[in-house]
Structures are given as C-alpha cells and as structure tokens.
Amino acid sequence: MASASALSPIASVEVSHSSLPPPSNHLSPDSIELGSFGGSLVPSQTQGGVNYRLEYVIGEGTASIAFFGTRLGPGGETPVVLKVTRPSFLSRMGEAAMMMIRKEAVALGRLNERVPATPFVVRLLDSGSVPVPTRRGNVDVPWNAVEYVHGGVEGTMLHERLDSALQVSGYAFDLRRAAHFVHCVSEGLEAIHAVHVVHRDISPGNVLCCGADTNEVFKIADFGIARPIGLGQTFGENAALGTPGYAAPEQLFPGESQIGPWTDVFSFACLVFLALTGEDYFQIDGPVEAIIASRETARRRIADTAGLCPELKAQPDACAAIDQLLARATSNEIQARPQSARELAALLSPHLEEAPMSHAGGRRFQSLMLLSRQAEAPNWNWTLRQRPQTAFIAREVSWDGDGRCLALTTSGLWFWTGSEWQMAPTHGLDASRLRFVSRQAAGRWLLGGEDGLLCTYDAGGVRKFGEQSRKTIFERAQGDPNDIAVVAGARGDSPALLFCVIGGRWLKPAALPKAANITALARSADEEWLVTGRDLQGQGFVARYRPLLWESARIQSPKVRAYLGAAGHPVLGLGLAVGASGTAVTLRGEVVEHEVLDSTADLSVTALDSVGGAWTASRGALWYRAHTPGARWGKAWSDDSLGTPFVSLLAHEGQVVAMTVDGAVLEGRREQKR
Numbered sequence: 001m002a003s004a005s006a007l008s009p010i011a012s013v014e015v016s017h018s019s020l021p022p023p024s025n026h027l028s029p030d031s032i033e034l035g036s037f038g039g040s041l042v043p044s045q046t047q048g049g050v051n052y053r054l055e056y057v058i059g060e061g062t063a064s065i066a067f068f069g070t071r072l073g074p075g076g077e078t079p080v081v082l083k084v085t086r087p088s089f090l091s092r093m094g095e096a097a098m099m100m101i102r103k104e105a106v107a108l109g110r111l112n113e114r115v116p117a118t119p120f121v122v123r124l125l126d127s128g129s130v131p132v133p134t135r136r137g138n139v140d141v142p143w144n145a146v147e148y149v150h151g152g153v154e155g156t157m158l159h160e161r162l163d164s165a166l167q168v169s170g171y172a173f174d175l176r177r178a179a180h181f182v183h184c185v186s187e188g189l190e191a192i193h194a195v196h197v198v199h200r201d202i203s204p205g206n207v208l209c210c211g212a213d214t215n216e217v218f219k220i221a222d223f224g225i226a227r228p229i230g231l232g233q234t235f236g237e238n239a240a241l242g243t244p245g246y247a248a249p250e251q252l253f254p255g256e257s258q259i260g261p262w263t264d265v266f267s268f269a270c271l272v273f274l275a276l277t278g279e280d281y282f283q284i285d286g287p288v289e290a291i292i293a294s295r296e297t298a299r300r301r302i303a304d305t306a307g308l309c310p311e312l313k314a315q316p317d318a319c320a321a322i323d324q325l326l327a328r329a330t331s332n333e334i335q336a337r338p339q340s341a342r343e344l345a346a347l348l349s350p351h352l353e354e355a356p357m358s359h360a361g362g363r364r365f366q367s368l369m370l371l372s373r374q375a376e377a378p379n380w381n382w383t384l385r386q387r388p389q390t391a392f393i394a395r396e397v398s399w400d401g402d403g404r405c406l407a408l409t410t411s412g413l414w415f416w417t418g419s420e421w422q423m424a425p426t427h428g429l430d431a432s433r434l435r436f437v438s439r440q441a442a443g444r445w446l447l448g449g450e451d452g453l454l455c456t457y458d459a460g461g462v463r464k465f466g467e468q469s470r471k472t473i474f475e476r477a478q479g480d481p482n483d484i485a486v487v488a489g490a491r492g493d494s495p496a497l498l499f500c501v502i503g504g505r506w507l508k509p510a511a512l513p514k515a516a517n518i519t520a521l522a523r524s525a526d527e528e529w530l531v532t533g534r535d536l537q538g539q540g541f542v543a544r545y546r547p548l549l550w551e552s553a554r555i556q557s558p559k560v561r562a563y564l565g566a567a568g569h570p571v572l573g574l575g576l577a578v579g580a581s582g583t584a585v586t587l588r589g590e591v592v593e594h595e596v597l598d599s600t601a602d603l604s605v606t607a608l609d610s611v612g613g614a615w616t617a618s619r620g621a622l623w624y625r626a627h628t629p630g631a632r633w634g635k636a637w638s639d640d641s642l643g644t645p646f647v648s649l650l651a652h653e654g655q656v657v658a659m660t661v662d663g664a665v666l667e668g669r670r671e672q673k674r
Helices: 029-035 087-093 095-112 158-169 175-194 261-277 287-295 316-329 341-352 360-374
Strands: 041-043 051-060 064-073 076-085 124-134 137-147 207-210 217-220 380-386 394-399 405-409 412-416 421-423 434-441 444-449 454-458 461-464 472-480 484-491 496-502 510-512 515-525 528-535 540-546 551-555 563-569 574-579 583-588 591-596 605-608 614-618 621-625 634-638 646-652 655-660 665-670
Touching: 041 124, 051 076, 076 087, 076 124, 087 137, 095 124, 158 207, 158 261, 175 217, 175 261, 175 341, 261 316, 261 341, 316 341, 380 634, 394 434, 394 646, 394 655, 405 434, 444 484, 472 496, 472 515, 484 515, 496 515, 496 528, 510 551, 515 540, 515 574, 528 563, 528 574, 540 563, 574 605, 574 614, 605 646, 614 646, 614 655, 621 655, 634 665
Parallel strands: 434 472, 515 563, 563 605
Antiparallel strands: 041 051, 051 064, 064 076, 076 137, 076 380, 124 137, 207 217, 380 665, 394 405, 405 412, 412 421, 434 444, 444 454, 444 472, 454 461, 472 484, 484 496, 496 510, 515 528, 528 540, 540 551, 563 574, 574 583, 583 591, 605 614, 614 621, 621 634, 646 655, 655 665
16 A cells, blocks of 8 residues: 655644634635635545545645545545645745755655554645646645544644643643653654654644543644754744744744754643643743743742642642753753653653542543533434455454554554555564454554463564463453553463453463353453453353452353453443344443344444443444433444444544454544534
C-alpha cells in the first residue's frame, strides 16, 4: 500500500473536528476563491486512484484554509481535513514560501516512515497542488490531507476537554489524566524533533484529542510555522511567530537563530500548567507583554489556581517541585531548560502519581454521562472505510484509542493507519509462534505466544517482558504489566491458567479447572476480570477472576457451545460476555442478566463505550444497546455483503469501528445535533 511521504506545510488553523459547521457567511477573498472547490474532486498526485472530495470550509488561518473532505480510494472512504494554502500568501511570500514547503515536506514526511507511526502527531496522509483561478489568473496552490480527529462528546480541542472537566468537577485534569497528557505530548514532540523539525507553535489550539478514559489520545497538530532545525529563513523575516503566552522568547525576536527543541520545551511547560489548572501560565495580551513576562524570574504557582485537582493540591511538596520544573523549563536562558520534551516529562512524572484514594475515574465518568445525554441522537451514519483484503486473514486485532490497530494475521503483523493497511515489522520475532496482540497503552501493544513469550511492541521495536517457563503458551492478555495485567495461557496438559502481573511482578498462576481454552479477557472492576471460553465438555463458560484473592469462579450462564467475546467497564462494575446462538450475559456487580439477541446468529466480539453503551457483532450485523436504564438490544447495522465474521470492535460514545476477519473496516458515527 502506498503511504504519503511528503507534507505541504500550512499555517495554524484552529478547528474543532467534533462539530463541523456549515460554511461561514464572512469569508475572505481567498476563501471565496478556494470555496468554489467545495464539492469538487482533487486528485492525488502520489496515490493512484485516490481523489479527495472537498465538502466545505471549516476554518481559516494566516496561510491556509481548511476543508472537511473525504478521501475516495480503491479501498474505501476516509474522512480527512484538507488544508489548502492561500493564493494571497503565495503571492506575498513568493519563493520563500515555496522553499519552506519543499524543505519541510522532506523533513516532516519522515514521521510516516516508521510503522506504526507515532499516534501523538496528527498523521499526514497526502500532499499535492491544485490550480486555483484567482483575479491574477490560475495559481498552483499546495495542499495537504491530514488525519481527521473525531473528538466525540468531550470535544476535539484541548480547551474543550478542559472546559468539560472544569464544568463537571470544578477542576482541570486529574493526576492520572495529566500524567497521560504529559506522556502523549512529550512523545509527540520527541517524534517531531527526531526528524529534525521544531514545531514552534505548541499551544492549546494545536493539541487535538480523541478517545476517552483509558483510550484517550492527545495529538500534536498544525505545522504551519514549523521549520527544519538549522534552517534560517522563515515565512516572514520580520514577523513574530507563535502564540503569545506559549511561544518561547527566542522566537519572538526578528532574525533570531537560537531555535531548537528547547523552544518547544518552553511551550510544552506552558501547556502542562494549563492541563493542571485550566489557566494560562502567562496571562498576557500580546507579544510585547509575553517578552516582558518571560524575562521575569517570578512564575505563577499551580496551588494558587482554583482549577488544580484536590489530589495534587493536598501534596504541597509535589506542587512546589512542579512549580520549580515549570519555571526552569520556561527560563529566559535556553541552557537552563531541559533540552528535550522527554527529559521534562521524566522530571514531572514522579510528582503526577495518582493519590491512593483518588476518585477521579468516577468524576470523569459523570462528566461523560452528562455530555452523552446532551448529545443524544437516534441516527447513525455508516461508512466502509476499507473493503475486504486478499493479503491476509486476521487472527487477532487490537485497537488504539484513535482508531488505528495492530493485527496478527496469517501473513504476519499488519497495521491499520486509519486509511490503509501497512505490513508491520516483526523485529526478529517469529510471527507464526505469536498467539495474541493486545493494546497495552497509546501507541504500544503486548504480543505473546509460544515458549513463554510476552513482549511490548511499538515503533521503537520489541522489548521482552519478564520470564516464564518455555513450556508456557500465552493465548490472551489484557492490561498493562507495568500496572496490572491478566494473561491467559497453558502449560502442557494442565488446565487453562490465569497469570497476573502487578507492577512488573508475576503472581502465582490460578487454574481454571475443566477449562479447555480461554477466548477473551476483560477487566470488569478494579480487582476483577471477566473470562470466557470453552470447557473440556465442549460447552461455553463465563467466569470471574479475582487475581489479588487468587480465586476464580464460574458464573451461571446459558449453555451454548462457546462464549467468544468479553468487555468490561471498571468504573461501572459492568461486564459483558457474548457467544453462540445470539447469547449475551451482562454482569452489573453481582447481578447477572441473560439475553438472546437472535438464536440464529453467533456473536463473535463485543465492546463497551466510555459510558456503558454496548456493542456486539454477528456475521453481517452489528447490535447496540444504549447505556440508559431499561435499554434493549437492537440491530444497528446489517449488510450480508460482508460475508466474514467480525473479529474486533472499538467503541467510543457515539462512534464504533468494526473489523472483519478479512480486514474490512466499517465505521459508524451517531449524528450530532447542531
């Protein structure tokens, strides 16, 4: 499959992809000229058979205009954002702009060379140019197509998610969410700096968000004023660039050459203050005030803000340490700052450890429930993102929170980027001996199989985890071994075993007597997992596993030949198991409910969204049950033309992505009220 290797850069456009407004009635001359392309097709110049349909204008920036569009290719349809350079900008800047476009296209295109590419930077899909009729005649203007980020009910922009948290809880990000935010942004910056580019506008409008709860992902967007390290010329020789209050002082001076990764570290520190407090670090009105403020030694303290979460406010030593780190990272002296984003993140992370009795998960869930009720709408729109493949049959699929996934197939590891399949490197592993793939964290997966193999897998390669007997075969896993994870396996002729790993340490395995195999694992409560499989008599079973108590027990459930899928929601204490003959078993704490959706349909997989909405799939059909009390299952989609079973589901509130055994990808989105 072809993948983009170049970027046509454009200036920052602050766009919320979660709600796409109709075209504005107050468009600039450039918008009127480019707006004539609404509804037209722009052919790809790098990918055969691919066209982009421009739908309508969704935002404007200094140097570009953004369209919501659809990528139409031989494989299927993908929503995208097309950013088209303004004709007036090209006319004004001339060769300087084109030189920047060429140089940055080479540098930033390298972000897509690693498989899987970083999830913490908005993916660049394609680039090209299109002739635009203007008052000065036809002008060839560069465009680039970037990943469409679906934010869901919490919004796509960072400020939307912070506003949501403040509205419901009274404070900004809790400790766990703040630590995850720091990780995402720092790793995104590391990826950008690794290809020798400085972003130079790390600001709230350039951080997009998708997913929710443990699946949340923060992505760096908009490289409009980025430039390769060492490149002296920029878009305007006398222009102060960046967002005041977030831009480092060295980039606010005309002709300044001391730009480097430390420049983005300054901005990153300002974002950390915002994520923790909901307030700007530097409360200024323009570039002049920003320069003055950055030269002062005094800095704001996080404990003086109203939006700091109680868990951190109760730790004055941690607050003081964070204050010192942010002050150092925003020093006017470049040498005093941490020289990389990863270094700053490593210094911050010990102070962002979650308090033992934190109730942040419950408060986050209340926020999601409120937003979900406000966004309730009955209709779903369905898109076939990818048609069936002939290159492989998927055995196991595990989704990241942004709709990308890693698949273990009959022809090795494959990676779905959201728009195409790419063969993923195995880094020396024998793929034929692998048995499962499971998401560990954003951009990282667990792989396991024969000979006691358990390892982490990401763009950096493979790192084996722990040691187990070579006689052990690992069949399934769920969780993060650095926190807590459950791994299902077997040793020789022994019954199926359940292993637990806590903080990197293995507990004694527990046996499931009379269990022939385990088909699925799901965390249904803080210290409880739901387990499904088949027993030695050829009957399906559902069981609870409590690893800290070293106990497992079967749950009374209808007799069917197999239970195949499981999903859990620890905050709700909710578990769901599905299997043959259309059987669904729901656990609400200690209460067990049984339902038959369709006795002629075998349910192969299931998923729960962030507010407890339930999905399951049979061949050629998807079923949905809302999170509201008394809701019943109903068929949400059906199409007999997709003839193979579904092998995996990803569910967010208002969005579901499903994949078949032969690699077809179906996406559904609930219509949002406007």
